[in-house]
Amino acid sequence: MKRYGFLWMIAILLIGTMAACSDSDSSSDGSGGEGKIELFSWWTAGGESEGLNALMDQFKEEHPDIEIENAAVAGGGGSNAKAVLANRMQGGDPPSTFQVHGGDELLAGWVAADKMQPLNDLYEENNWKDVFPQDLIDMVSKDGNIYAVPVDIHRGNVVFYNKKVFEENNIEPPKDWNGFLEVAEKLKSKGITPLALGDKNVWPSTMVFESILQANLGAEDYNKLWNGEIPMDDERVVKSAEMFKKVLAYVNEDHSARAWQDGSQLVADGKAAMNIMGDWANGYYKSKDLKPGEDYGWFASPGTEGEFQVITDTFGLPKGVENPDQVKEFLTVLGSKKGQDAFNPKKGSIPARTDADMSKYGKYSTDTIKDFKDSKLTPSLAHGSAAPEQVVTKVNQAVNVFVTQQKVDQFIESLKQSVSSLK
Amino acid sequence: MKGNSDRIWSILFILPSIIFIGIFVYGFISWTGYVSLSEWRSLIPNYSFAGFENYLNLFKDFRFQADIRNTIIFTVLFIGAVAFMGQLLAILIDQNIKGESIFRNIFLFPMALSFVVTGVVWQWLLNPSTGVNLLLEKIGLSPKWYVSTEVLFGIPIGKIEFGIPVAIIAIVIAAVWQMTGFSLAMYLAGLRGIPEELKEAARMDGASEWKLYRKIIFPQLRPITMSVIIIMAHISLKIFDLIYAMTGPGANYVTDVPALYMFETTFRANDYASGAAIAMILLISVAVFIIPYLVVNRRED
Numbered sequence: 001m002k003r004y005g006f007l008w009m010i011a012i013l014l015i016g017t018m019a020a021c022s023d024s025d026s027s028s029d030g031s032g033g034e035g036k037i038e039l040f041s042w043w044t045a046g047g048e049s050e051g052l053n054a055l056m057d058q059f060k061e062e063h064p065d066i067e068i069e070n071a072a073v074a075g076g077g078g079s080n081a082k083a084v085l086a087n088r089m090q091g092g093d094p095p096s097t098f099q100v101h102g103g104d105e106l107l108a109g110w111v112a113a114d115k116m117q118p119l120n121d122l123y124e125e126n127n128w129k130d131v132f133p134q135d136l137i138d139m140v141s142k143d144g145n146i147y148a149v150p151v152d153i154h155r156g157n158v159v160f161y162n163k164k165v166f167e168e169n170n171i172e173p174p175k176d177w178n179g180f181l182e183v184a185e186k187l188k189s190k191g192i193t194p195l196a197l198g199d200k201n202v203w204p205s206t207m208v209f210e211s212i213l214q215a216n217l218g219a220e221d222y223n224k225l226w227n228g229e230i231p232m233d234d235e236r237v238v239k240s241a242e243m244f245k246k247v248l249a250y251v252n253e254d255h256s257a258r259a260w261q262d263g264s265q266l267v268a269d270g271k272a273a274m275n276i277m278g279d280w281a282n283g284y285y286k287s288k289d290l291k292p293g294e295d296y297g298w299f300a301s302p303g304t305e306g307e308f309q310v311i312t313d314t315f316g317l318p319k320g321v322e323n324p325d326q327v328k329e330f331l332t333v334l335g336s337k338k339g340q341d342a343f344n345p346k347k348g349s350i351p352a353r354t355d356a357d358m359s360k361y362g363k364y365s366t367d368t369i370k371d372f373k374d375s376k377l378t379p380s381l382a383h384g385s386a387a388p389e390q391v392v393t394k395v396n397q398a399v400n401v402f403v404t405q406q407k408v409d410q411f412i413e414s415l416k417q418s419v420s421s422l423k
Numbered sequence: 424m425k426g427n428s429d430r431i432w433s434i435l436f437i438l439p440s441i442i443f444i445g446i447f448v449y450g451f452i453s454w455t456g457y458v459s460l461s462e463w464r465s466l467i468p469n470y471s472f473a474g475f476e477n478y479l480n481l482f483k484d485f486r487f488q489a490d491i492r493n494t495i496i497f498t499v500l501f502i503g504a505v506a507f508m509g510q511l512l513a514i515l516i517d518q519n520i521k522g523e524s525i526f527r528n529i530f531l532f533p534m535a536l537s538f539v540v541t542g543v544v545w546q547w548l549l550n551p552s553t554g555v556n557l558l559l560e561k562i563g564l565s566p567k568w569y570v571s572t573e574v575l576f577g578i579p580i581g582k583i584e585f586g587i588p589v590a591i592i593a594i595v596i597a598a599v600w601q602m603t604g605f606s607l608a609m610y611l612a613g614l615r616g617i618p619e620e621l622k623e624a625a626r627m628d629g630a631s632e633w634k635l636y637r638k639i640i641f642p643q644l645r646p647i648t649m650s651v652i653i654i655m656a657h658i659s660l661k662i663f664d665l666i667y668a669m670t671g672p673g674a675n676y677v678t679d680v681p682a683l684y685m686f687e688t689t690f691r692a693n694d695y696a697s698g699a700a701i702a703m704i705l706l707i708s709v710a711v712f713i714i715p716y717l718v719v720n721r722r723e724d
Contacts, residue, residue, distance in 0.1 A: 083690040086466055109693075113467040200671050254551045256674035257570045390464065393692035397486060404572040404675035421464075 036067040037323070037330050040095035041313075042081035043347075044074040047283050051347030055151075058342045059333045066326050071095055089115055094318035096327045102139040102150055102312040103385025110316070111147050117317045118145035122328055128335055131353045135377035139385065140314055148316035149335040150352035152344050154278050155368055156309035156380040157211050157301040160285070161274045162267050163294065165192060171273075173299040177215055177243050180302045184250040187273050195247065196272035197255040198263030202396045205255075205403050206382040208247065208276050212240045215303025219376045226379070226386040228422035232415040241408045248403060256403075267296065276301055278311060278383075282364045283348030292364045300371070308375035311383045312352060387422070394418035452706065459699035466693050477700035485582045487701070489676040490684055492583060494708075496591050497598075497680070498659040504599045506651050509606025510644070514636075516607070517614045527611070531604040538601065542668025545597035569593035572675045588677040590670065598665055602658070606651045613647040614640070649716075656712040661705065681705050 043052045049072070056068055073081035078099070085098055094115070100106045110116050123129055123146050129137065132150065140148040161173070169190060174180040184194035199205040214222045216236045224230045225237070252272060255263070264281045266272035268290055275281065285296055300307070315334055317327050333339040340351035345360045350369045358366055379385035384392055398414035459478070462471045481487045516526055533541065548554050549568040559566060567573075569590040577584030617640060625635050663682035672679035672687075681701050689698030 086690075086693065089466070090468065109466050113465070199674075202672070252552075253567075254570045256572075257546070257550055257670065388465070390692045390694055393687065393694075400672065401485065401675055 036069060037096045037326055038069045038071045039330075040071045040073070040081070040085060040098035042073055042078040042099065044072050047287070047346060047348050051343045051345075051349075054346050055334065055339055055343040058339050059330055062333055063329055066329065068330070089113075089318065092320060094320055096321055096323070097315045097317060097330060099313050099315060100148065101384045102136070102148065102310075102314045103379040104388045105384040106140060106148055106314060106316065107142050108388040110318070111142050115319055116147045117319055117324070118147060119149065119317060119328075119331070120146050122149070122331060122335075126332060126335060131337075131355055132335075133354060133372075133377065136310065136312060136352060139310070139312065139377075139379060140316075148314035149331045150312045150314045151334050151340060152313050152347060152349035153352050153372060154280060154311040154349050155371070156207060156278050156311055156383065157214065157276075157304045157307065158279055158281075158298050159274050159276050159301050160264065160267055160281050160296055160298050162270050162272070163297045165270055165273045166297070173297075174302050175305075176303045177212060177247070181246060181250075183273075184247075188250060192270075193252045193266065193272035194250040194274060195252075196263040196266035196275040197251040198258030198260045198266075199255050199403065200257060200259050202400045203382045204260050204263060204277065206396055206399045207278070207380075209240070209244050209399055210309070210381050211276055211301035211304060212243050212247070213237065214307060214309065214378060215301070216240045216243070219307045219378045222378055223386070226381060226391075226419070226422075228419060232419055233412055237415070238408065238412060241402070241411050244402070245406050245408065248406065278380075279364070279368060280348065286348065286362075292362060298364065298367075306375055308372055308377050309380045310377050311380050311385060313349075387419070390421060391418055455699045455702050455706075458695055459703045461696050461699075463695040463699075464693070464697070468695075473696065477696050478704070481697065481700055481704070486672075486676050486679060486684060487681070488581055488583045490679050490681045492585055493588065493591055493676075493678065494660060494680055496587050497595060497662070498656060500587075500592070500595045501598050501602075501659045502652055502655045504595060505602050505606050505655050506648055508599060508603045509610050509651065510648075512603065512607045513610035513614055516611060527607075530607050533601045534604045536601065538598075538662075538665040539668045541597050541601045542665045545593075545600070546669045549593050549596075569670050569673070569678065572673075572677055574677070588673075590673055590677045594666060594669060594678060597669065598659070598662070601665075602655065606655070609647050609651055610644060613644050617643050653712055653716045657709050660709050660712070681708075 039052075039056070041052065043049055052070065052072070056070065059066075059068055073084050081099075085095070088094060089110070100110065106116075123137075128149075136150055136153075137146060140146055140150065159173070165171075165187075166173075169187060169192075171183055171186065174183045187194040195208075197204060197208065213225070216239055217225060217230075221230055221236075225232070225234075230237075252258075252263075252266060258266075260277060260281070261284055263272075264275050264277055264284050265288075267275045268285060268288060279298075282292065282298075285292070290296055299305075315331060317324060317331065321327055335353075337351075337353060337355060337357070340353050341357050341360050344351045344356075345362075345365070348365070350356070350361070350365050350372060354373055356369060358369065361369065381387055381392060381395065386392075387395075395415065395418045398411060398418055401414070402411040457470075460473060460475070462469045462473045512530060516523055520526070546569075550556065551565065551567050551570050556566065556568075567589070571589035573589045574584045574586040575589060577586035579585070621639060622635060625639050630638065661682055662680060663686065666678055666680055666683060667686075670678045672683055682705060685698050685701040685705065688694045688701060
């Protein structure tokens with residue numbers, strides 16, 4: 001009998017676990033059901049999560065009846081979140097709305113996979129076509145349909161520099177890459193690392209190369225390069241590769257051991273003079289209590305003045321969501337002036353709308369907002385806007401090898417292979 | 424009769440785990456194998472048959488060639504150092520020293536950490552511009568450790584130089600620091616298992632201490648060495664977390680390994696087919712070590 005008693009216990013345990021499983025199933029179903037919005041992003045770091053909370057508070061204020069759930073997955077650049085998202089989308093369990101970079105990450109990824117619903121009616125209802133720049137709307141549109149609402153803008157082609165180092169050595173921000181080389185030589189002779197780089201994760205190197213490419217090609221042809229309309233063995237690309245090689249002679253030796261923050265820190269410490277980094281570096285400096293305009297300055301990367309490399313976070317409406325109307329209510333708040341002005345000052349980015357309340361933003365951001373209005377916009381490759389992920393990964397691989405081997409021919413050859421899937 | 428019902432009960436008991444392992448281990452391995460032969464290269468699943476194209480492309484790939492080199496070098500250096508250090512420390516501790524348990528704990532302690540922690544700690548220690556290296560710089564040495572892209576004794580084969588990447592040595596140091604405690608424990612147990620009479624008898628016959636070790640003790644430790652090699656081999660072939668935390672792929676892929684490449688291919692580039700192919704190669708290379716071990720174990724039973 002004793003033995004059977006033990007068996008019964010197992011049976012009860014089994015049934016218990018099954019019941020528990022089905023319980024959790026029904027609750028996760030409920031998250032997509034009536035009255036609840038599941039907000040999927042990778043904003044968990046300081047600044048990011050504060051911005052997200054401010055946005056969610058704004059929404060609760062306007063729609064107290066709709067419950068909103070933060071389903072953020074930690075991991076820099078969305079490396080973990082993107083894998084989770086892919087599994088959920090493929091399994092037919094999409095979050096109500098999710099963070100995705102405008103450009104090819106959205107268009108060649110989810111829109112091409114037929115997983116997104118167009119939002120044209122939402123844009124008309126809110127007259128968003130008048131407040132979002134056309135270049136930005138193009139980054140979330142395909143075949144006349146608009147698929148997402150941009151919430152923030154980051155700039156890719158910025159050089160941050162240490163003001164003290166520049167002043168002590170009588171240096172002005174260089175206007176083109178040859179000017180950069182002159183400045184770099186001068187700094188090097190003084191024992192200061194001219195350009196800080198932290199490319200443990202490779203993409204910071206890709207950002208440097210991308211800045212040089214854009215300077216040599218100009219905004220329009222730079223875009224054509226990633227559409228496959230201009231071949232990778234174009235002489236301007238070769239010239240860029242040669243310039244990239246020269247620039248690499250002026251970076252810190254231990255770059256491959258450092259992450260991007262470590263590179264930015266070199267500039268903060270005055271050990272290095274400049275750092276090409278997106279404006280999340282501004283958020284980093286702020287968190288280190290450095291004063292914009294006093295301790296550190298910034299300028300558009302040489303030769304790209306008047307151009308603005310855009311990294312934009314957007315939110316769309318996946319197909320198969322149970323309460324699309326409520327999700328649209330959320331997207332309306334996300335795209336509203338109030339929503340964007342609640343979110344962006346905390347996150348350190350600038351609003352995607354052109355009619356922001358300037359008084360809410362710091363010195364760096366107000367300058368960037370002005371630049372954003374007057375500039376020609378281009379998508380960033382390093383952050384997945386200019387080309388599909390497969391291409392970005394392969395270009396990163398090519399750059400990684402080039403940084404040590406510095407063989408231009410081989411580099412051009414691998415770049416050609418990287419974009420071969422575009423046609 | 425009783426024996427028969429016992430048999431039925433025992434089968435019923437293990438049946439659920441057999442089913443679950445069948446689905447969630449072997450089922451998914453077959454699924455991965457199937458994906459590795461498909462054309463699934465984006466977010467949209469595409470199961471059209473590609474044959475062995477994914478595998479062929481991999482072996483032509485510069486990065487994968489570097490991965491193979493790195494894995495071989497890492498495995499050889501890592502296992503060799505762990506076995507040697509473990510044996511050496513076990514013999515020293517076995518000399519009936521005072522405070523033996525303290526030493527044992529000191530050497531075993533790193534095992535309590537995860538590889539990620541080890542990676543972060545050693546990344547700080549070996550960073551050429553911080554830590555211990557500032558002292559070394561003062562005396563005129565400036566080792567580059569894992570930042571180095573140099574390949575020692577390089578012989579060009581295909582697109583890569585086959586040799587010992589300097590950066591791998593830095594990673595081996597961290598890995599050995601973590602795992603030596605384990606082999607120390609194994610060897611110490613082995614040493615303690617050798618009957619005292621055997622050693623006494625040898626000493627009576629006039630064997631010197633060196634001869635005692637060479638003729639009696641080392642041969643007795645051979646099965647332990649086999650176990651250490653096999654256990655360390657599957658750790659080193661699959662290694663991911665330590666390298667991910669310490670260097671990533673490294674410039675010029677001097678510290679890249681198949682597990683890292685698999686992760687990036689599958690979850691960054693959404694190239695599921697190639698990612699699955701790397702995973703299958705990884706599985707096969709681990710199986711090459713594990714299956715003979717299982718077979719030998721079974722025979723001994």
